[in-house]
Amino acid sequence: MAKTLISTHDIAVLGASESIDITDGIDDTYNEYEFHFVGIHAETLHTDFEFQVNASDDEGGDFDTSLITSNFFRNYQGESEDTGGPTYKTDRDLAVTAGYQELSYMIDQDDNDECLSGMLTLYDPASTTYLKHFQSRTNANHHNGEYTLECFAAGYIGTDDPTDQPAITEIRFRFDSGDIDAGVIKMFGVS
């Protein structure tokens, strides 16, 4: 397995932004894409980090038409010993919905050393036959900053017409409120 770094999206270069949109490089060159999140820091307290895509039939669109069905679970550990084992979160999953898929939630930022890191894998986005599967695993400072929160989200993206599954060509990452104040997203292709 060889990984090729396709593009780097660094807030230090781009400036704080409501979203990081990757609109180039997602094509049929690779059938597996990894998005690595490094030190993603929110402007706003207790926000959710999330993504949506544009398919080839809505390139340049507003990331609001692709339907996502997903599952989501998490576990956490507090610095003061309180814990929450792996628990399914019904308020974080989607069912054939054109909304944003959360990758983590209620992320802390007010002590300035808090952030999110992790990875999202998107499989075969150029397929025009299959739904597009994804898996993510992230770790973040949570709630009031005294928790480590690990989240697992996975699912598939497509239309509700099994005969019409356009390629995914663009992806947007954002917090549900406020800017991404710092951090890097790197997109790799896996050979």
Place this chain on the structure above:
Amino acid sequence: MPDIDKINNVAVADISKLDSITFADGQKVNNQDVSLVTDAHTLISTHTASSDDTLDITSGIDSTYDVYEFHFVNIHPSADSKKLRMIASSDGGSSYGIETTSTVFDSYHNEADDGYSLGYRGGAAQSTSEIIIGGSTGFDDDQACSGIMTLYAPSSDTYVKHFIAQIHQSSGSDYANNTFAAGYINTASAVDALQFSFDVGKIDLGTIKMYGLAKS
């Protein structure tokens, strides 16, 4: 003349030398353009255990990369049912023990087909001791643990250092045990060394490979 895809059934992209001559991306072979696969996944160092109390990685963790992967290959304990652990240093390994908060959960199933579970196994709360990243590993000759731990932005002087691990082990009780650990090393100072060990005994055998993922 058609483009050359393969030479002696080897893909051109996989060939780095011809007759001991190294060629670079963009050069030509018999006037044909060559494009090599560039792997953004760089092997920094390999650490092989030989009945060691610990395996310490005290160099190469710096600002060169912002994502580091530690690949554990057949880490074999000297004692039965021991768990792989990690502890961090910010002074090059002179001392270890940065406060770390983590989660650990696992799933398992046994060879007898009568035991299975998914559950939280406890984490660390601001621990300055070694934290668990793997599950109970057997010490039969054919037992060990393998997996990957990813460490993010260890050289950051702003953020805590998040890590994510998934390690699978054959347990002393003959279970297939899949362990997920994650958390943060709670310091805004750079982390520049890691130490791996079992909770009891030595690391008899095994290899840890450290990779960096390209920044740009």
